[in-house]
Amino acid sequence: MIAWSAFSVTDAKADDAKPDAMPTAASQCLSCHGTNGNPALKDVPILLGQQPLYLENAIRAYQEGRRTGGQALVMHEIVKDLSDVDIKAIATWFGGTQ
């Protein structure tokens, strides 16, 4: 039973689980979005607790130039070289369930 329980915990973490440590790629987000995804700037969205799939899609939209105006030029520069793995890691770091 102990082994089964341990497996269940591991399995539950496989989906939207927050990583144990901040992914390196997320470090560049902190100056605007706050150290925990809760920004001081009023026009910057809170990432903390946001749905990971939405965050993934939003990052890809910035990468692909589907969001323009406002801070989109900044975002485009920040996210342009992120890999799919980076994007998913960032999304689950800020939005994943603990």
Add this chain to the structure above:
Amino acid sequence: MIAWSAFSVTDAKADDAKPDAMPTAASQCLSCHGTNGNPALKDVPILLGQQPLYLENAIRAYQEGRRTGGQALVMHEIVKDLSDVDIKAIATWFGGTQ
């Protein structure tokens, strides 16, 4: 002092305060974003507690065609006729502090 305190409370509500009742314009948001701004759909952003100024800017970006792809076509239709007053009311309803 009592009168001064009451004024202070009123004054504090004038900025990002959540309205006492849901603005009519917000009713069309609920089917996707959830009755309280916390959606069941995984690719739809949580609005509950998001920063009002960010929400305002995001609605205007959809109105002005500065967000495309994904659900942007839906959003464009939903928000195209909103007034500035509607936009601010929606933003503070979902994101305003109580």
